[in-house]
Amino acid sequence: MRFLSFTHKGRSSWGVVVERGLVDLGARETNPFPDLRSFIAAGRPSSILDNLEAPDFGLNDVDLAPVIPNPDKIILAALNYWEDAADPAKAPNYPVLFLRLASSQIGAGAPLIQPRSSQKLDFEGELAVIIGAGGRHIPLEQAMDHVAGYSIYNDASVRDWQKHSHQFTPGKNFVGTGAFGPWMVEAEDLPIPSRGVSLVTRVNGVEKQRTNTSKMIFDIPYLISYLSTFAPLEPGDVIVTGTCTGFGITRSPQEFLSPGDVVDVEIEGIGVLSNPVEAES
Structure with missing residues (x-):
């Protein structure tokens, strides 16, 4: 369902x-x-x-609305996809993590807001995992029992603010930048992580990102187990699992979103999360 x-x-x-x-x-x-x-x-x-x-x-x-408008926690992973030319020796030993505020989220169809303070609004198509049963110190082999379902996330990022310091927080929490939707597909209806599903991001109909969730460095069971070690997971918590290359700042020349653009993130078995871009009023 x-x-x-x-x-x-x-x-x-x-x-x-x-x-x-x-x-x-x-x-x-x-x-x-x-x-x-x-x-x-x-x-x-x-x-x-x-x-x-x-x-x-x-x-x-x-x-x-955002699939879960009121989660206790939104935890996001960065640098979590193997790229074709990646050197395994340079992979992180542990997930790179940051938090997003629920107040920054929007639903499918709502506008992504380009803030007044920046022209570097970027896109990141990602798979979102929604926790069903909470827990602490969840064993790896039991982690999938704690998943209610999956959705799509566009972790739109204000890059210059993200890079003000080594902490991602400012650039990841601007109002109207966390697109989450359109719905939750129950875990039993989608074969993750037993096999991967495709993820594609398009801007104005032009493909910018393509990957498969099987390319995650730290897979869903690992993320759940690792996160639950330091923070009790609660029903409705959202784990956003990272993105592949191809987002704007990784392109040459760099590409950022402008008012009038439309970003579509499509994940096999879930659907399409579509959001237009508007300037902050």
């Missing part, structure tokens, strides 16, 4: 994608879960998934 969060006429809700639209589970009187995160925390009980045939809305009738 594909679960999503959305707003409709100013009301925040969540639901499930069906053939001709979506079912608004948040509006059901018998539903005790106010948001997708709480539903995941309860183990995604099937008892509230009855009578899903008739949609309440078309997908175009709602504004999609």
